[in-house]
Amino acid sequence: xxxxxxxxxxxxxxxxxxxxxxxxxxxxxxxxxxxxxxxxxxxxxxxxxxxxxxxxxxxxxxxxxxxxxxxxxxxxxxxxxxxxxxxxxxxxxxxxxxxxxxxxxxxxxxxxxxxxxxxxxxxxxxxxxxxxxxxxxxxxxxxxxxxxxxxxxxxxxxxxxxxxxxxxxxxx
Numbered sequence: 138x139x140x141x142x143x144x145x146x147x148x149x150x151x152x153x154x155x156x157x158x159x160x161x162x163x164x165x166x167x168x169x170x171x172x173x174x175x176x177x178x179x180x181x182x183x184x185x186x187x188x189x190x191x192x193x194x195x196x197x198x199x200x201x202x203x204x205x206x207x208x209x210x211x212x213x214x215x216x217x218x219x220x221x222x223x224x225x226x227x228x229x230x231x232x233x234x235x236x237x238x239x240x241x242x243x244x245x246x247x248x249x250x251x252x253x254x255x256x257x258x259x260x261x262x263x264x265x266x267x268x269x270x271x272x273x274x275x276x277x278x279x280x281x282x283x284x285x286x287x288x289x290x291x292x293x294x295x296x297x298x299x300x301x302x303x304x305x306x307x308x309x
Contacts, residue, residue, distance in 0.1 A: 154188065156221055168214060168223040178240045178248070179216075180261065181304040186214045186223050187248055189237040209236040211250055213263075229263045239277030239289075244302040249286070251275035256288055271295055 139145025154168040154177070168174075168188065178187045189211045209232040214223035230237075235253020242248055246261040256269040256278055271290055278288045280303030281296075288295040 154223065167221060168226070170226070175238065176240060178242050179304075180242060180246050181244055184216055184218070185246075185261070186216050187229060187240055187242065188212050188214065188223075189240055189250070209252075211237050211240060211248065211259075230257070230259045230265070232257065235274060238275070241278060241280060241286075242304045243280070244304050246304070247301070249278060251278050251288070256286070269297060 140147050151169075152171060152173055153166045154171065154174050155164055156167045157164050168186075171188070175189050179185065180187075211229045211232075213227050213229040215225045216222075217224055229248060230250065232250065232252045237250040237252060239251040240248060247266060248259045248261070250257050250259070253274055254268075255271040255273075255275055258266045258268070260266055269288070271288060271293075273290045273293065276289050276291055278286055280301075281287050283302040284298055284300060286297040286299065286301070288297060
């Protein structure tokens, strides 16, 4: 996003999702068809990848607006155990307020998405389990150990204490 906000040069590679293998230094595409991927999260067993895309108009940091006609979607992919390519793209959830701007997965496989009014929580099949309303846009969130979720809003920071625990995935 540095290019969009005019503080980095234009990208040299297409807007795709890449996997870098630190052992071989090989870079390869694992998913494409995204305008701008905004992150990746994995299920606790590493077999499902979740990705989301940003839907802001490319007007720069001082004039960015949300285009509500573009997808505000979290996608799920199966991760091929041999090639580690992302397969079987499907919609997990669609944000009803704002856009997904940060996703975490807990130890039970539930998916947490920052959005326009807080954090929405979905089960692994995409069923909405609940919402944490904070009455402002949530930029991101992160687990801070078992039972603690830090929510980063545009001008405030919130701490939620509840029973969930973070998912820790070791990828090969």
